Amino acid sequence: MRSSSLRIAIIFSAILCISLLHYLTPLHLHYLHDIYQRFYYIPIILAALWFGFRGGLGCAIIVSIAYTPHILFQWGGHFTMEMEKYLEILLYNIVGSLTGLLSQREQERSLQLQQTAEGLEESYKKLQTQSDRIIAVEEQLRRSEKLSSLGEMAAVLAHEIRNPLGSIRGTAEILKDDYPPGTQKHEFIEIQIKETERLNNVVEDFLKMARQQPFEMSSCSITEELETIVKLTENLARDQGIELLPEFRKSVKIITQGDGEKLRQAFLNIINNALQATLPGGTVSIDTRMTDSAAEITFKDTGTGIDSTIIDRIFEPFFTTKADGTGLGLAVTRKIIEGHGGSLKIDSKPESATTVVVSLPLR
Ligand SMILES: Nc1ncnc2c1ncn2[C@@H]1O[C@H](COP(=O)(O)OP(=O)(O)OP(=O)(O)O)[C@@H](O)[C@H]1O
Ligand SMILES: [Mg+2]
Structure with a gap:
């Protein structure tokens, strides 16, 4: 926004300066007027580049309005004598419109390109997140494969280990009664019971993990x-x-x-x-x-x-x-x-x- 105002200010100042040069320079220095006449193309082309078709044509019209009184009142405004100046005004408008049109097309094309590039970047990001997800799912799949083969093993293990464990614990409990606390063998039996319990917990934990129990949500x-x-x-x-x-x-x-x-x-x-x-x-x-x-x-x-x-x-x-x-x-x-x-x-x-x-x- 600030840069557009600055650009408009530059264009208007240029038109003003060039017009002042025309109005203040004596007419016998006609070669200087010829040069100033060409100076008007600078703001016209700048306006066309910066603001497109409407900018170029608008600036050419302002220049025409600023320049015409100089032709009419200072040069006399004779149509055939000042033909070249009138033609110049026509050229201002043609150059302003054409340059504006071309620069506008260029701007639209670069905008389109930018949008395509942004679209491409977005698709690339989407692709990347999708591939990350695929990698994560694959990793999960590998883990669940590992766990499901563990599950089969667990079923066999549960059968093979839990029942004898129960018997060991049961017999230890019976034996415990024969050895009251304080005797050395009582301590051994305590250890036996504790270790069987630990082993049982291991099997329990293992089973919990391996069994594909549904969650109760x-x-x-x-x-x-x-x-x-x-x-x-x-x-x-x-x-x-x-x-x-x-x-x-x-x-x-x-x-x-x-x-x-x-x-x-x-x-x-x-x-x-x-x-x-x-x-x-x-x-x-x-x-x-x-x-x-x-x-x-x-x-x-x-x-x-x-x-x-x-x-x-x-x-x-x-x-x-x-x-x-x-x-x-x-x-x-x-x-x-x-x-x-x-x-x-x-x-x-x-x-x-x-x-x-x-x-x-x-x-
Ligand atoms: N908060 C923690 N601080 C330090 N090490 C940790 C922590 N949490 C986990 N660990 C490490 O991760 C390992 C695996 O933890 P995990 O809970 O699976 O098994 P564990 O604690 O060894 O045995 P258990 O099956 O009894 O939980 C641990 O042995 C320990 O080395
Ligand atoms: Mg742990």
């Missing part, structure tokens, strides 16, 4: 599920000297469609990892945030962090760095979150902090 309050998790873990955190910070209490309550029990399991797995990684004196915070289309739940700990060499592997089933870990926690968690159409992101600074962001679509 219903209206579910993420805030309330988090509240339950805080209640479940606050004692453990206190015993370990870790401060649990339920920041989500300050945010708005989030309600979405989901399987509350499964989501609770996913959140618990994340919190357990955070508590296991954090040393006494550290903190674990839980916060929530709503975006236009999703609920974001952020778990932050001040724990040991995850080494960059293993961060790509932490979602693999059975990958663990803990002596008593099963390595199924995050694999199960991711399956639950993705089953809800959400995503799970982990960002970690080795030796200082880990942030897990769960994003769930709001339905």
